[in-house]
Amino acid sequence: SVLADKEMDVVIWTRNESQRDEINQLHHNDRFLPGVTLSPNLTATTDMQEAMNGAEAVVIVAPSAAVREVARQLRPYWTEDMLVVHATKGFEIESLKRISTVISEELGCDEGRIVVLSGPSHAEEVVKRCPTTVVVAALDESQAIRAQDLFMNPYFRVYTNRDMVGVEVAGALKNIIALGAGMSDGLGFGDNAKAALLTRGLAEITRIGAEMGANPLTFAGLAGVGDLVVTATSRHSRNWRAGYMLGEGKKLDTVLSSMGMVVEGIRTTKVAHTISRKLNVQMPITQQLYQVLFEDLDPRTAVEALMGRDKKTEMELMSIETWETWHK
Ligand SMILES: NC(=O)C1=CN([C@@H]2O[C@H](COP(=O)(O)OP(=O)(O)OC[C@H]3O[C@@H](n4cnc5c(N)ncnc54)[C@H](O)[C@@H]3O)[C@@H](O)[C@H]2O)C=CC1
Numbered sequence: 048s049v050l051a052d053k054e055m056d057v058v059i060w061t062r063n064e065s066q067r068d069e070i071n072q073l074h075h076n077d078r079f080l081p082g083v084t085l086s087p088n089l090t091a092t093t094d095m096q097e098a099m100n101g102a103e104a105v106v107i108v109a110p111s112a113a114v115r116e117v118a119r120q121l122r123p124y125w126t127e128d129m130l131v132v133h134a135t136k137g138f139e140i141e142s143l144k145r146i147s148t149v150i151s152e153e154l155g156c157d158e159g160r161i162v163v164l165s166g167p168s169h170a171e172e173v174v175k176r177c178p179t180t181v182v183v184a185a186l187d188e189s190q191a192i193r194a195q196d197l198f199m200n201p202y203f204r205v206y207t208n209r210d211m212v213g214v215e216v217a218g219a220l221k222n223i224i225a226l227g228a229g230m231s232d233g234l235g236f237g238d239n240a241k242a243a244l245l246t247r248g249l250a251e252i253t254r255i256g257a258e259m260g261a262n263p264l265t266f267a268g269l270a271g272v273g274d275l276v277v278t279a280t281s282r283h284s285r286n287w288r289a290g291y292m293l294g295e296g297k298k299l300d301t302v303l304s305s306m307g308m309v310v311e312g313i314r315t316t317k318v319a320h321t322i323s324r325k326l327n328v329q330m331p332i333t334q335q336l337y338q339v340l341f342e343d344l345d346p347r348t349a350v351e352a353l354m355g356r357d358k359k360t361e362m363e364l365m366s367i368e369t370w371e372t373w374h375k
C-alpha cells in the first residue's frame with residue numbers, strides 16, 4: 048500500500064487463489080485487513096514469474112518458517128539489478144541463521160545486497176496511512192539508501208542504519224518480550240510488571256545481540272525500543288495477544304489454533320534459548336518463557352523465579368570504562 052500510494056505498480060504474490068481474486072476484483076483482503084479498500088495499483092497473482100516480470104524491487108514478507116522456500120521460488124526470476132528487501136521478523140529455526148543469510152543463500156547473491164526493513168509498523172495502521180517510522184539496513188549501504196528512497200512517503204518515514212545484524216536481531220527478539228508482556232497482562236499483573244519486563248527484556252536482548260555482532264545502540268532505535276514498545280502494548284500485536292491467552296491459562300495449541308496468523312515469538316524463543324546457551328549469555332526472561340511454552344511451566348511460577356533471582360547491578364550493560372569516560 049505504501050508503494051502503491053506512490054503510484055507504483057505493485058504485484059502481490061500469494062498461494063491462495065481466492066485471496067488473489069478478492070484483491071483483484073474487490074480490492075479487499077478481508078481476512079487480514081478487514082474493512083480496508085486497497086489501492087487499484089495493487090494486483091495479485093499466484094504465478095511467481097508474472098509477479099516478478101519487469102520488477103525493479105522485490106519485498107519478501109513471508110513468515111520466517113517459509114522464507115527459504117519463497118526465496119527458492121524467486122531465484123529463477125531474480126536479476127542482479129533488483130533491490131531485495133525483507134520485513135520478516137525471526138530466524139531460521141533449524142540453522143539459527145538470520146533471514147538475510149537465508150535469502151542470500153537461496154538467491155545465490157552476496158548478503159550485503161539484502162536490505163532488512165524493520166521497526167514499529169503494524170500493517171493494520173500502515174494501511175490506514177497512520178504516521179509510521181521504520182528503519183532499513185544493509186551491509187551495502189547503497190542498497191539501504193535505495194530502499195529508503197523507494198518506501199519513503201508522507202506517512203511512512205524511513206531511516207537508514209548501517210547495523211544490519213542489530214536491526215535484524217532486534218526485530219526478531221522483541222517478539223519474545225512482547226509474548227512475556229502479554230502473559231503478564233493475562234495474569235492480571237499491572238503496569239509496573241510490564242514496564243519491568245520491557246526494560247529488563249531490552250537488557251537481555253541487547254546483551255545477546257551484542258554477542259551476535261550487533262551495535263548495542265541499535266536496540267535503543269526503531270528496530271529495538273520502538274518495535275518492543277509497539278509489540279508489547281498494541282492491541283494489534285499477535286505476540287502480545289498470544290501471551291495474554293497463555294497468561295489466562297490457555298494451552299499453547301489452543302492459543303495458536305485460535306490465532307490463525309503467525310506468532311513469530313514462539314519459534315524465536317526456541318532459537319534465542321539455543322543461541323544463549325551456545326554463547327553462554329544469560330537471558331532469564333527468555334529462559335522462563337521457554338519453559339512456559341515448551342515445558343509446561345506455570346506462568347506464575349515463571350514470574351516468581353524471575354523475581355527471586357540473585358541480586359544484580361543494573362550497570363552490567365555498560366562497561367565501567369565507558370561510564371567513567373562519560374562521567375569525566
Ligand atoms: N503484520 C504486521 O504488521 C507485520 C509483520 N511482520 C512480519 O512479517 C512476517 C509475516 O507476517 P504476517 O504477514 O503478518 O503473517 P500472517 O500470518 O498474517 O500472514 C502470513 C501469510 O504468509 C502465507 N504463507 C505462509 N507460508 C507460506 C509459504 N510457504 N509460501 C507462501 N506463503 C506462505 C500465509 O498463507 C499468509 O497469507 C512475519 O515475520 C512478521 O513478523 C513485520 C512487520 C509488521
Ligand SMILES: O=C(CO)COP(=O)(O)O
Nearest residue numbers: 166167168169284285286
Ligand atoms: O512486528 C510487528 C509490528 O511492528 C508485528 O507484531 P506481531 O507479529 O506481534 O503482530
